[in-house]
Amino acid sequence: MVCVDEKSQIQALDRTAPLLPIRFDQAERRTHDYRRHGTTTLFAALEVATGKITADACYQRHRNGEFLAFLRLVAKAHPRVKLHIVADNYATHNHPNVKAWLAKNPRITLHFTPTSASWMNMVGIFFGIITRQAIRRATFTSVPDLIGAIRAFIEAYNQRCEPFRWTKTADHILNKAQRDAPA
Template sequence: MAHAAVGAARRAHALEREPDGPGDRLFGRPHPPLVAGGRPPAPSCAHLQAVQRPPLRGQAAGRDRGARKKREPGVVRLSFDEKPQMQARARTQAGLPVVPGHTATRTHDYVRGGTLALLAALDLDTGNVYYACAQRHRHQELLAFLRQLARRFPTQQVHLILDNYSPHKHRKVRDWLEVNPRFHFHFTPTGSSWLNPVEHWFSALQRQVLARGSFVDAAALRATLGRYVRGRNRHALPPRWKKSADAILARIAHARRTYEMVH
């Protein structure tokens, strides 16, 4: 009983205390007086600053395209990589959608329907993606994709940025490059595949399609990938670096100096 009396006294003291200011706790703060109609007065907006409304997507895209450097005539710049082992997994039951108070659900068990490898080249000047699906990602599939690009760009000089995956340096690939001197390979530094812009496109694909998708077989997965690529290409924008090359190189040099000091 004594504890209950002490608690009641503390609560009464808190309610009687005047607020210290706008940042005071809600408890103990007096209620605002009511106006006609039983509603509290509208809060003052004098402390708010004017906020500039963001431009519409089409307006921002138009200005951004105009600000970028136009493609050099006769030159195509592509960012290429493979995304292997994409599993076609069908959930055993349909998941429940998001409703107020509940998150979306899905079963933990699934039925495997095969795998696919995706070969994709991101056009750095337009943002379009050229792709091909295959069962594996060996040098044979790479050569088939290069021939596909050669048919798409019959006269242009094609520059591809790619990582140091061994099929990219296969002897037959090097022989093909000698026969097709229009194609030029530019390899990212070892351990720096994140520099390849197509990796960000793969990240969006994983989040938006693969992470929560349900595909009965590889054919369904292939069809979904095709719809996704076509939809992205309709609203494509070229990738844009937010850091200059000098800033990136300075950060790498700093990391190397730090590593040498520690080791």
């Protein structure tokens, strides 16, 4: 089983002045202005059993064609096994071209998370990790520079990854959802 999603609009930002080093008595300092060199969209597949990113791709856009190309990469990374893919309900995931491809590949089944339950898709946890550790405070002079940093991070991440584990019971989650539901 793999969880897939896309993280869109990752910006290749270059600060107009270098970051100043952090000191014991002073927070990090940086300029408020930057140069924007473009964006990319990261598609990633997280293997639930291992926590490993088994397929990734960066595209300029995130339409059904890119999603379909990414699904082919996921299928290639997991050959000759019945493959269950968890995805959110984004429109491109339900596109007729995607449905037609799935019909031709019966070993692959897409499972959609309920609306407003994207937290169930574990690849989102990975997107938070890569954002905090590799993207947010970095500077990139071009989109290829950004993509190179993403690929390097994924390669290093896969060397130390572990599966994500739920820390709450199903009953706890359901009770909280009922308490937080509008009356």
